[in-house]
Amino acid sequence: MSLTFERFSADTSGGRLGRLTTPHGEVLTPMFMPVGTRASVKGMPPFLLDAAGATIVLSNTFHLGLRPGSGLIRNLGGLHQFMGWKRPILTDSGGFQVFSLKGLRRVSEEGIAFRSPVDGAEIFLSPERSVEIQEELGVDIAMALDELVPGDAPRAVMEAAMERTTRWARRCKTAKKRESTAIFGIVQGGMEEDLRARSAADLNQLDLEGYAAGGFSVGEKKETFRRMAAYTASLMPQGKPRYLMGVGTPLDLVEASGWGYDLFDCVLPTRNARNGYLFTSAGPVIIKNAEHIREESALDGACPCWGCRHVSRAYLNHLYRADDPTGLVLNTLHNLTFYLGLMARIRTAIGEGTLPALRVEIAAAYEKVEGGEVGR
Amino acid sequence: MSLTFERFSADTSGGRLGRLTTPHGEVLTPMFMPVGTRASVKGMPPFLLDAAGATIVLSNTFHLGLRPGSGLIRNLGGLHQFMGWKRPILTDSGGFQVFSLKGLRRVSEEGIAFRSPVDGAEIFLSPERSVEIQEELGVDIAMALDELVPGDAPRAVMEAAMERTTRWARRCKTAKKRESTAIFGIVQGGMEEDLRARSAADLNQLDLEGYAAGGFSVGEKKETFRRMAAYTASLMPQGKPRYLMGVGTPLDLVEASGWGYDLFDCVLPTRNARNGYLFTSAGPVIIKNAEHIREESALDGACPCWGCRHVSRAYLNHLYRADDPTGLVLNTLHNLTFYLGLMARIRTAIGEGTLPALRVEIAAAYEKVEGGEVGR
Numbered sequence: 001m002s003l004t005f006e007r008f009s010a011d012t013s014g015g016r017l018g019r020l021t022t023p024h025g026e027v028l029t030p031m032f033m034p035v036g037t038r039a040s041v042k043g044m045p046p047f048l049l050d051a052a053g054a055t056i057v058l059s060n061t062f063h064l065g066l067r068p069g070s071g072l073i074r075n076l077g078g079l080h081q082f083m084g085w086k087r088p089i090l091t092d093s094g095g096f097q098v099f100s101l102k103g104l105r106r107v108s109e110e111g112i113a114f115r116s117p118v119d120g121a122e123i124f125l126s127p128e129r130s131v132e133i134q135e136e137l138g139v140d141i142a143m144a145l146d147e148l149v150p151g152d153a154p155r156a157v158m159e160a161a162m163e164r165t166t167r168w169a170r171r172c173k174t175a176k177k178r179e180s181t182a183i184f185g186i187v188q189g190g191m192e193e194d195l196r197a198r199s200a201a202d203l204n205q206l207d208l209e210g211y212a213a214g215g216f217s218v219g220e221k222k223e224t225f226r227r228m229a230a231y232t233a234s235l236m237p238q239g240k241p242r243y244l245m246g247v248g249t250p251l252d253l254v255e256a257s258g259w260g261y262d263l264f265d266c267v268l269p270t271r272n273a274r275n276g277y278l279f280t281s282a283g284p285v286i287i288k289n290a291e292h293i294r295e296e297s298a299l300d301g302a303c304p305c306w307g308c309r310h311v312s313r314a315y316l317n318h319l320y321r322a323d324d325p326t327g328l329v330l331n332t333l334h335n336l337t338f339y340l341g342l343m344a345r346i347r348t349a350i351g352e353g354t355l356p357a358l359r360v361e362i363a364a365a366y367e368k369v370e371g372g373e374v375g376r
Numbered sequence: 377m378s379l380t381f382e383r384f385s386a387d388t389s390g391g392r393l394g395r396l397t398t399p400h401g402e403v404l405t406p407m408f409m410p411v412g413t414r415a416s417v418k419g420m421p422p423f424l425l426d427a428a429g430a431t432i433v434l435s436n437t438f439h440l441g442l443r444p445g446s447g448l449i450r451n452l453g454g455l456h457q458f459m460g461w462k463r464p465i466l467t468d469s470g471g472f473q474v475f476s477l478k479g480l481r482r483v484s485e486e487g488i489a490f491r492s493p494v495d496g497a498e499i500f501l502s503p504e505r506s507v508e509i510q511e512e513l514g515v516d517i518a519m520a521l522d523e524l525v526p527g528d529a530p531r532a533v534m535e536a537a538m539e540r541t542t543r544w545a546r547r548c549k550t551a552k553k554r555e556s557t558a559i560f561g562i563v564q565g566g567m568e569e570d571l572r573a574r575s576a577a578d579l580n581q582l583d584l585e586g587y588a589a590g591g592f593s594v595g596e597k598k599e600t601f602r603r604m605a606a607y608t609a610s611l612m613p614q615g616k617p618r619y620l621m622g623v624g625t626p627l628d629l630v631e632a633s634g635w636g637y638d639l640f641d642c643v644l645p646t647r648n649a650r651n652g653y654l655f656t657s658a659g660p661v662i663i664k665n666a667e668h669i670r671e672e673s674a675l676d677g678a679c680p681c682w683g684c685r686h687v688s689r690a691y692l693n694h695l696y697r698a699d700d701p702t703g704l705v706l707n708t709l710h711n712l713t714f715y716l717g718l719m720a721r722i723r724t725a726i727g728e729g730t731l732p733a734l735r736v737e738i739a740a741a742y743e744k745v746e747g748g749e750v751g752r
Contacts, residue, residue, distance in 0.1 A: 038694070038698045038700060039691070039694065040695060040698070040700045040702040040703075041702070042700055042701050042702060043419075043700075043701040043702055043704075043705060044702060045682060045683070045702055045705055045706055046686070047682055067694075067697070067698070068669065068690070068693075068694045068697075072669070072670055072690070075670065075672075076670070076672055076688055076690055076691075077672075082687070082688070082690070082691050082694075083687065083691060084682075084683075084686035084687040084691070293444065293448070294448055294451070294452070296451075296452055296453075306421060306423055306460075307421070307460075310422070310460035311458070311459065311460040312452055312458070314444070314448070314452055314458070315415070315452075315458050315459060315460070317444075318414070318415065318443070318444045318458075319416060321443070321444075322414045322416070322443070324414060324416045324418055324419075325418050325419040325701055325704055325705070326416040326417070326418060326419055326420060326421055327416075328419075328701055329419060329421055329701070329705060330421055
């Protein structure tokens with residue numbers, strides 16, 4: 001079987017409640033996907049992801065393809081079995097990581113040539129190879145390989161990359177062999193509305209199983225991001241899942257759910273947890289700060305995670321200062337519980353038509369949080 | 377209430393089945409105590425210690441006294457509440473850590489002066505202050521401050537330190553204010569039988585709530601350790617718990633249980649887990665080794681821990697090579713599950729009179745494992 005998506009309802013603001021059904025189970029949407037780059041969400045074995053409320057995770061074609069290799073993972077029964085995670089997995093195509101290599105890559109119509117940062121070997125990532133790797137991993141959702149360009153690239157460069165991304169998406173669809181791995185296309189086009197519109201229209205023609213919005217969090221202004229990301233969602237088919245890549249802050253998630261996106265991923269909750277930056281219902285808490293050294297209260301009295309129910313801010317401060325890995329575990333478990341709890345609140349609010357009120361609440365706590373990290 | 381110890385039975389080889397009852401619950405003995413030096417067993421929140429089968433942990437007067445400070449922990453409700461661990465806690469006195477500072481300390485009859493390795497401040501640890509710190513922490517079992525000397529010290533130095541340790545134990549007993557913190561004395565005397573005998577006899581006079589054997593794993597030969605540790609156990613009262621400090625390997629635990637010890641602690645399972653050295657029913661496994669890169673089988677098919685039930689050696693190898701903290705969590709959970717499972721088997725074997733057969737089995741897998749790390 002492959003992927004199905006049911007849309008239950010849309011509130012008046014554009015938010016959608018849905019259910020994504022995959023070979024590895026269901027995902028209620030809108031949903032946030034914790035990032036498990038190297039077949040692991042750092043410090044979170046799958047039983048802790050379950051405890052946090054995760055129902056789908058993102059992993060990484062580029063990193064797994066280099067080490068330990070997708071062939072090895074295939075021979076061991078696929079990525080789900082490899083990492084002991086029984087629920088759905090989405091992998092990105094590798095395009096973003098190769099883009100980040102800068103000087104080490106060479107892009108042509110055929111694909112992307114680069115040197116492995118692991119051992120220096122020459123590697124060629126074509127759309128076909130990207131699909132092949134993701135099928136070897138046996139994931140539920142594979143992303144089509146896209147060409148990324150810098151956020152400040154000239155329009156002609158943007159346009160050419162967008163058009164190539166569409167051609168590559170077609171090649172990905174043609175290359176697809178595995179029924180149970182769905183392919184999502186990625187809408188590009190920078191901050192130009194007409195390019196976004198053309199990208200979406202051309203990709204829609206390919207009748208892919210889902211669509212993603214790429215090319216955000218590349219340095220654009222927040223208002224530009226809001227306008228373009230919302231516009232891009234409106235270009236996507238109603239009946240298919242929509243994924244906003246690499247986003248975002250708590251406020252981004254509330255807003256983008258209102259624009260009609262269904263899936264999100266970001267390193268913010270996990271990476272920030274490791275840096276002692278914790279998300280709470282009252283706003284961010286920098287747990288290493290001296291104000292927490294003697295603080296008896298819980299990190300977040302409204303949070304159901306183990307740490308919030310059992311230990312004080314003083315203890316989390318102590319663990320951070322002692323560089324104790326228990327702190328990493330508790331902080332990550334907390335931040336993911338917060339993010340996934342927020343997604344549950346978003347779904348409830350969409351169902352009840354109260355998303356604008358939730359936006360006001362989250363904006364009060366998180367308006368100033370930029371943290372526009374790209375989640376891959 | 378304070379500590380009680382019931383001895384259920386002794387098998388013909390000297391092994392004892394018992395139950396230690398503390399203000400924070402019961403501990404079936406013989407039992408191994410995971411080491412949580414800084415109010416945390418690294419990477420193991422208490423719910424994972426529960427999952428591994430831990431019923432008592434060891435923490436550290438010296439480290440907690442320096443940071444975050446025992447007064448802070450007292451003000452936050454004590455060490456149990458601080459770290460979110462509801463079961464019994466034993467703390468060592470700090471003597472061993474101060475001993476390890478070498479050049480930075482000055483020992484007199486009054487106590488030990490040293491410079492804080494955290495901030496260079498001059499600190500004085502007397503027997504009275506050691507008890508006070510442990511009572512501020514609110515632990516179930518406090519260790520009396522002892523004076524340690526190098527394993528190769530002359531007999532006269534050994535003897536003087538042993539006698540001082542006894543005088544300090546008396547001062548600890550006098551200083552004790554808190555009914556619900558029991559105090560254990562530490563038998564010293566190096567590798568000299570008559571000194572051990574005198575140490576034990578003098579401490580027994582103090583009628584302390586339990587007794588420990590200290591001064592092992594200081595470079596002595598394995599056979600000397602066996603002879604002296606077994607001899608030291610025989611000097612302790614039958615009706616009180618006996619604790620062999622800083623020991624040991626799986627084989628040590630089986631053997632020392634047969635000598636009549638009830639409690640053990642060692643950093644071996646936790647520290648080795650972080651270094652990728654894993655204990656299995658078939659002997660040690662160095663998970664980073666290349667032989668495990670493609671190995672589909674579980675680390676230990678006989679182990680009930682999450683990793684052994686859900687992932688392959690190849691995955692643990694991958695996590696180790698990627699330096700992913702999920703590996704630290706899974707490896708530590710495994711090693712503690714192995715150690716605590718071994719203790720359960722030891723208790724069963726004592727009850728059934730089959731400890732010698734268990735010794736043969738464990739010796740076959742672990743005879744060659746030295747790893748005589750001091751567990752504090």
